[in-house]
Amino acid sequence: MMTKHLERAAVLYRYWLTRRGMGRLTDRASLERWQEKCVRAHLKWVRRESPFYRELWGDVDLSRWRELPVIDKTAMMDHFDRLNTAGIRKEEAFELALRAERTRDFTKAIGGVTVGLSSGTSGNRGLFLVGKGERLAWAGTVLAKVLPGSIADPHRIAFFLRAGSDLYGSVDGGRIRFDFYDLLDPLALHLARLAKRRPTLLVAPPSMLRLLADKQAEGKLRIRPDKIVSIAEALDPSDRARIEEAFDQKLHQVYQCTEGFLGVTCGHGTIHINEDIVCIQKEYIDRKLRKFVPIVTDFSRRTQPIVRYRLNDVLTEREGPCPCGSPFMAIESVEGRCDDLFYFPASDGGGWVRVFPDFISRAVLAASADIMEYRVVLLAPDRMQVQLRVPSEAAAEARGRVAESIAGLCARLGCRAPEIEFADYWFAPGGGKLRRVERRFAFEPDPGSIR
Numbered sequence: 001m002m003t004k005h006l007e008r009a010a011v012l013y014r015y016w017l018t019r020r021g022m023g024r025l026t027d028r029a030s031l032e033r034w035q036e037k038c039v040r041a042h043l044k045w046v047r048r049e050s051p052f053y054r055e056l057w058g059d060v061d062l063s064r065w066r067e068l069p070v071i072d073k074t075a076m077m078d079h080f081d082r083l084n085t086a087g088i089r090k091e092e093a094f095e096l097a098l099r100a101e102r103t104r105d106f107t108k109a110i111g112g113v114t115v116g117l118s119s120g121t122s123g124n125r126g127l128f129l130v131g132k133g134e135r136l137a138w139a140g141t142v143l144a145k146v147l148p149g150s151i152a153d154p155h156r157i158a159f160f161l162r163a164g165s166d167l168y169g170s171v172d173g174g175r176i177r178f179d180f181y182d183l184l185d186p187l188a189l190h191l192a193r194l195a196k197r198r199p200t201l202l203v204a205p206p207s208m209l210r211l212l213a214d215k216q217a218e219g220k221l222r223i224r225p226d227k228i229v230s231i232a233e234a235l236d237p238s239d240r241a242r243i244e245e246a247f248d249q250k251l252h253q254v255y256q257c258t259e260g261f262l263g264v265t266c267g268h269g270t271i272h273i274n275e276d277i278v279c280i281q282k283e284y285i286d287r288k289l290r291k292f293v294p295i296v297t298d299f300s301r302r303t304q305p306i307v308r309y310r311l312n313d314v315l316t317e318r319e320g321p322c323p324c325g326s327p328f329m330a331i332e333s334v335e336g337r338c339d340d341l342f343y344f345p346a347s348d349g350g351g352w353v354r355v356f357p358d359f360i361s362r363a364v365l366a367a368s369a370d371i372m373e374y375r376v377v378l379l380a381p382d383r384m385q386v387q388l389r390v391p392s393e394a395a396a397e398a399r400g401r402v403a404e405s406i407a408g409l410c411a412r413l414g415c416r417a418p419e420i421e422f423a424d425y426w427f428a429p430g431g432g433k434l435r436r437v438e439r440r441f442a443f444e445p446d447p448g449s450i451r
Contacts, residue, residue, distance in 0.1 A: 007136055014140025015151055021276050028327040031275060035299075039065060039279055042299040043307065050305055052083040065308075066281065070295060072310045073126050073258075084129055084304045086113050093127050104182060113303055118258040128258045131303040138261060141277065141300075143176075145264045146254060148201060148227040151176070156197055158225075160190075160204035160429075161232065183429050187211060191221055199225050203254070205232040206239045207427060207434035210373070213246035229254055234336040234357075236436045238365055238373070255334055257313075259306050260298045263331060270318060272328040280329060282317070283310070285341075290317045291356060293338060312337050314356065333358065340439050342378050343450070344415035351449040353415035357437035360406075367405035370394040373425045378439045384418040389425035414451065 025031045043062050047054050056069055076083060080090040088110055097117035100106045109115065114135055118126040130138065143151055153175065160181040179197055181190055183205070194212075202225040204212070209230060215221040228243065229252045243251050255263035255271055260278055263271045273280050277300040282292040292315055298306040314337070318330035335357050342355040364374050364386070373389040384406075390398045399422045410417040427434055 010133070010136040011140040011143070012151070014137045015144045016140075018141045018144035018276065025276065025327060026325075031327045035275060035279055038299045039297060042302075045302065046085075046305045046307060049085040049302070050083055052079045053305060053307060055082075065297070068308045070308045070310050073312070076304075076309070077126060080127065086111065086129060086131065086303050088113060088115075088129060090127065093129065097127060104184075106180075116258070126258045129304040130301075134301055134303060137300065141274070142254075142261060145274070146201070146203075146227075146229060146252075155201055156199045157201045157203065158194060158197060158199035160208050183208060187215075191215060194221060194223055198223055201225060201227050201229070203229045203231055205429060205434065206230045206235050206243070207233060208429045209243045209251075210239050211429065213243045216246040227252060231256060233433050234334055234436070236361060238361075238371070242372075253334075255331070257311070259296055259309055259311060260301065262294075262296065263334075266322060266324040266326060268322055268324050270322040270324065271331040271334065272322070272324075272326050273331065275328045278306075281308075285314065285338075286354075286356075289356070290319065290332070291315070291335070292317065312339060314338055314341065316358070336435060336437065339442075340435060340437055342437075342439060343381060343443060343445055344410060344413075344418065345381060346451055347414050347416055351451055352445045353413050353451050355409075355413060355415070359409060359413075360437045363405045363409045364402055367401040368394070368398040370398050371402075373427075374436065375425060375427065375434075376437050378418070378441070380418075380441060381443070382416070382418050383421070385421050385423055387423045387425040 025034060040062050043065055047057055047062075056071075060068065077090070080093075081088075092110065093115045094117075096108055096110060096115050100108060100115075101117065112132045114130045114132075116128045116130070118128065147155060149155075155176045157176065157178045158181055159178065160183055179193070179199070181193065181204075190212075202209075202212075202223070209228065212221060216223070225247070228247055228249065230240075230243075231254045235251075235253055240251050250269055252265040252269070253263075253271055254261070254265075255273075261274055262278060262280075263273045265271050277298060279297045279299065281295040281297075283295055284292045294311050294313060294315055296306055296309045296311060314335040316332040316335060318332045322330045340357055342357075342360065343352045344355060346353050360376050364376060365371060368390070370390045371388055375387040377385045377387070379385055386399075386402055388395070388398060388402070402422075403420050406420065407417045
């Protein structure tokens with residue numbers, strides 16, 4: 001019993017520290033000075049405790065930490081045993097994580113360390129380790145940034161995810177009730193449970209929120225959460241509009257992945273990077289379009305240090321400052337993965353034209369107001385499948401307009417339009433992450449050939 005009290009106290013302390021920091025770090029200069037101090041102290045500890053990083057960095061002056069080698073998921077998994085500071089072997093961690101997925105029991109840990117498994121949408125499943133202290137700190141930080149109202153108020157949290165974790169259960173206790181909803185369970189079970197629990201905070205991937213929004217609009221679900229948060233998948237504009245309309249409120253987002261709790265929306269709906277726990281450097285893909293790949297250094301994680309880690313995500317930075325006044329980095333959108341960038345042959349045959357996912361989404365959605373849901377899958381540089389959910393009487397016209405819209409986009413960009421095959425839309429939450437725009441073949445053209 002005392003242990004539970006101490007854990008709750010640790011969560012409350014981190015909640016208070018986070019709220020206090022959000023109030024004190026009010027200008028960019030002071031934030032960067034404070035962040036620099038935290039990063040250097042953290043890296044000094046990491047070099048001492050992680051054999052992998054100690055060997056990788058050598059005796060480099062840590063004031064030059066922004067020049068340290070960049071790693072990615074492949075490197076992290078290849079050197080997992082020597083990178084983590086808890087002495088946990090990759091085989092042991094995989095065995096525990098896979099057993100948890102089979103049994104749906106996510107409460108087991110290794111020496112107090114929580115083990116999780118990423119969804120592996122790129123075909124390379126990643127492991128993440130979170131120590132007990134980090135788990136409690138994470139819970140306090142999330143509550144400070146996501147809860148509607150005060151932690152002293154009663155809250156009922158409904159959390160939908162493909163796989164649970166003891167990490168998420170850390171928020172349960174006191175006046176906060178946390179319920180994990182397994183995405184693999186039938187929708188009817190979710191609807192009955194939601195009707196009974198009546199959550200004040202609803203957290204789910206947009207694909208599930210879209211299904212719940214449809215049921216809410218049909219009158220088959222009647223809940224009025226104080227706040228709804230989208231997680232785990234890129235949020236499409238059409239999904240946002242449908243969810244906000246059905247629940248009559250603004251949809252918020254949390255940007256979190258295996259590599260950490262990276263960002264959350266403010267009251268104006270802008271995603272702000274959590275620069276009180278992570279530092280992000282921008283590797284621009286297209287500076288004019290403000291699109292970049294984030295390189296993450298998390299100065300709050302010790303069990304599995306994340307230092308100069310290149311994510312596989314494409315982010316678009318906000319053009320101007322957010323009206324909320326936060327000095328934290330502002331993001332316009334999280335578009336998806338680098339692996340889902342499209343490349344079409346240039347019209348004159350000289351090289352390739354890179355097409356961002358949001359270009360494709362806009363082209364499809366602008367084509368017809370009858371389109372309720374869609375997916376675009378690039379099967380080859382010259383062949384694309386477009387899945388549409390539209391009323392049957394409008395299907396033929398919608399397909400024609402989508403083909404015209406994509407052809408018009410390609411003409412403006414100076415590339416050849418692919419051959420399009422149409423299909424009916426289908427997706428079931430739980431089987432994998434929804435990717436509205438997806439490339440299903442590995443292809444990285446020479447950078448010099450990209451226009």
